[in-house]
């Protein structure tokens with residue numbers, strides 16, 4: 001039988017294998033929950049018989065030691081507020097829950113949970129538990145409903161045990177450090193501090209529990225909860241990422257993690273959930289404002305309207321004992337269970353609820369009721385190992401794409417022109433207002449942005465330049481030629497869309513039937529030598545009287561006869577006319593086609609005049625040279641009419657027009 005995993009993308013296979021492993025270990029309810037959470041997530045389509053479903057069933061069956069069921073098409077479960085609750089599979093640990101092992105055994109689960117209950121504000125619902133049940137806020141089938149009064153009877157607040165002023169001050173600092181942000185560092189250093197003071201764990205726990213009630217903002221309370229959570233997590237010595245979204249979901253998931261780690265029993269967790277979700281606590285009276293104030297003014301305890309200065313201990317009343325003996329009960333503090341807006345002194349008069357005045361549990365319930373399932377996306381930091389660290393290579397734009405870009409801008413421009421009531425109005429969009437640093441263009445919503453032609457042109461050039469080979473090598477052994485070529489390219493109106501470099505190679509002086517043939521052969525040799533795109537140049541001086549000779553062999557004639565000899569060649573002829581010919585050749589690489597560009601300048605052979613630094617320049621007087629030999633002319637004047645200038649102009653135009661295809665050919 002074919003392996004259903006074959007053909008799946010490696011990351012999908014991996015995802016399926018991990019998921020199957022987790023589901024096999026955690027049971028059907030876990031699977032149900034994961035399915036609900038990922039109903040609209042295409043990455044988990046295999047859960048509801050999308051891509052990879054067969055492989056998923058196979059891996060799952062292997063884990064479970066069963067036969068994979070046939071994959072029938074299913075629809076992803078629609079997120080429902082009242083989903084079907086499968087039978088729980090996790091055995092509920094025996095109560096009371098064991099305190100976490102390790103040095104911080106003094107911080108019992110009930111203590112931590114009582115602290116949390118204070119933060120979250122109370123009340124009831126059913127017992128028993130599982131992750132699925134908790135997350136769905138549902139009730140386990142057949143389980144009796146939780147009696148809230150009963151829960152409260154069993155979950156008593158622990159006694160608040162006195163701390164030394166110094167420890168109290170330090171604890172104050174730990175909690176204050178979480179006021180604005182539960183940063184990883186703040187939580188970690190808080191946990192380390194608690195672990196260092198593990199001998200005082202029960203005292204610290206009870207102080208945290210009491211203080212949490214008085215923290216002014218819900219966020220601050222939540223941050224302290226994170227600290228408690230971190231502590232318990234570390235104690236349980238197991239790390240696993242949270243993957244639940246939303247405030248309430250986060251809290252409930254936290255509770256479930258504690259269940260998973262044996263810190264809480266499932267029963268306890270369900271009770272905590274009941275308390276967290278409750279809008280009111282039965283039979284718990286709201287404290288009188290003065291009680292709260294009195295409690296708030298207790299040594300080291302900030303009042304409800306006080307903010308905690310970092311690392312600052314509250315003043316101790318004069319004459320008060322510095323330190324109650326460890327373990328000695330402190331005077332009673334008011335019960336602060338339940339949703340008690342009166343506890344927030346100064347705010348009860350307004351009747352206005354703000355996030356700061358609504359306790360965490362109530363706020364979480366509100367958010368849960370308005371939040372659409374699946375709308376929240378859990379924040380997940382990017383994993384650098386899975387994130388590309390460099391940009392992908394830039395695609396070379398094709399000529400068609402470039403044409404489309406230009407077309408687009410043209411259309412845009414047409415649109416602007418036609419939508420403007422008049423030309424004048426359009427121009428107004430482009431005008432800068434002297435009082436307004438921003439041009440109208442960027443302010444008028446009805447006018448589409450106009451891209452100035454100069455920008456379009458620059459863009460086109462930049463793009464076509466990028467499309468060019470890295471360098472086009474001008475192969476020549478003649479420094480004077482190179483100098484002229486550079487000069488001509490630099491002074492041209494249109495920039496050559498690639499970078500010209502040069503390489504001095506003395507190629508063999510070939511002979512052939514025609515100047516064209518010689519030039520083509522030379523260029524092929526050059527491309528072989530450079531192993532890339534090249535351009536070459538061959539110059540001839542052709543006497544009409546001698547039927548084109550010396551032509552391509554002018555180099556030898558010049559070397560052997562000099563300027564005088566070049567004149568003497570025509571001594572027997574009336575016709576002193578000649579033309580200079582330049583053949584530029586271009587080749588994309590070894591074995592590629594050679595393109596030839598032919599430039600000519602008519603003139604006559606005269607006695608040498610002018611500087612003698614470049615070939616036969618002193619003896620050639622161009623017809624358009626106003627009586628001057630090439631040697632007597634300025635560089636600009638010569639290049640404007642020269643054989644070289646003309647051939648190079650043709651080459652430039654061709655390359656600009658065929659930039660992309662030449663680049664493609666040169667690959």
Ligand SMILES: O=P(O)(O)OP(=O)(O)OP(=O)(O)OC[C@H]1O[C@@H](n2cnc3c(O)ncnc32)[C@H](O)[C@@H]1O
Nearest residue numbers: 475476477478537538539554555558614615616617
């Ligand atoms: O390496 P390559 O490019 O072949 O350089 P080269 O000096 O060998 O040049 P040619 O084979 O094209 O030979 C042409 C001869 O004409 C000379 N020459 C070329 N262009 C010239 C110009 O514009 N004016 C005067 N003399 C020129 C050049 O110095 C050579 O003696």
Ligand SMILES: [Mg+2]
Nearest residue numbers: 507508509555
């Ligand atoms: Mg040569």
